[in-house]
Amino acid sequence: MGEIIDGRKLADEMQANMAETVASMVKKPGLVVIIVGENPASQTYVRNKEKTAVKIGIHSKIDRLPETVSEDELVSLIETYNQDDNFHGILVQLPLPKHIDEDRILLAIDPRKDVDGFHPFNVGKMMTGQAEMIPCTPYGIMKMFEAYNVDLNGKHAVMVGRSNIVGKPMMHLMLDANATVTVAHSRTVDLAAVTKEADILVVAVGQGHLIDKSYVKPGAVVIDVGMNRSPEGKLIGDVNFEEVKDVASLITPVPGGVGPMTITMLMDQTIRNAQK
Ligand SMILES: Nc1nc2c(c(=O)[nH]1)N[C@@H](CN(C=O)c1ccc(C(=O)N[C@@H](CCC(=O)O)C(=O)O)cc1)CN2
Numbered sequence: 001m002g003e004i005i006d007g008r009k010l011a012d013e014m015q016a017n018m019a020e021t022v023a024s025m026v027k028k029p030g031l032v033v034i035i036v037g038e039n040p041a042s043q044t045y046v047r048n049k050e051k052t053a054v055k056i057g058i059h060s061k062i063d064r065l066p067e068t069v070s071e072d073e074l075v076s077l078i079e080t081y082n083q084d085d086n087f088h089g090i091l092v093q094l095p096l097p098k099h100i101d102e103d104r105i106l107l108a109i110d111p112r113k114d115v116d117g118f119h120p121f122n123v124g125k126m127m128t129g130q131a132e133m134i135p136c137t138p139y140g141i142m143k144m145f146e147a148y149n150v151d152l153n154g155k156h157a158v159m160v161g162r163s164n165i166v167g168k169p170m171m172h173l174m175l176d177a178n179a180t181v182t183v184a185h186s187r188t189v190d191l192a193a194v195t196k197e198a199d200i201l202v203v204a205v206g207q208g209h210l211i212d213k214s215y216v217k218p219g220a221v222v223i224d225v226g227m228n229r230s231p232e233g234k235l236i237g238d239v240n241f242e243e244v245k246d247v248a249s250l251i252t253p254v255p256g257g258v259g260p261m262t263i264t265m266l267m268d269q270t271i272r273n274a275q276k
Pocket of ligand 1: 044045048091092093094095116136137165227235254255256257258259260261262263
């Protein structure tokens, strides 16, 4: 059986270090999280962000807006926080309701406060090797590689999924770490033939248990970003953990893998912004 990457433990260790850093800061870092509507999963993630911020000593605020809020109202709220020196980070929880143009909202956030790393300015900086703000999930995965001594240099990494928040930034970060990167997605013909070539396999497609052991090369490092509900209501990843753990050399579980690192890296970028 492969080794399990304990994202919860790594996140706790990093958060303890962050708490020490924040304790020594005169002006505390501030983070505002804006959530629109009642999506239950988003509500949970936002609550967890607040709990983590409080634990570390970050001053945090959650703005809960009704599903009916207009795009203009949301933009003007963001503009208020852009001017507010008490907040070093602004985050709008995704997904947004259908009537709101996500691109316009992300563009409204001052890039200097964009702790999610989703603003096109920060995306461009990351793509040109000048990263300042990095999307938190890919950033957390890179920290996991570091902590578990996974060297990407010269390895074949396969990213399954091409979203703006995980797949595309992950592709860039792995490329910058000198991996040869292949991106596969829903239109890839014979996905298993592609993933079986991977030394490092990162999966973010939102399809419960899509990846079974027939998709994985023996000894591969497998990172599961998926967060799905099984028909029984259980939280499951995109990877069939029970099968794949016997083939992989290192593997993340769901829950307790990538998720806790996403929130941790958000705190990291908020603190760094406050230190600037
Ligand atoms: N503005 C953003 N929106 C979204 C992001 C993001 O990075 N920025 N990512 C996801 C959701 N997300 C954070 O927002 C997130 C998802 C899951 C977890 C997590 O810790 N999961 C736990 C399990 C939690 C549970 O029991 O339900 C785990 O994996 O152990 C953290 C953050 C989409 N939106």
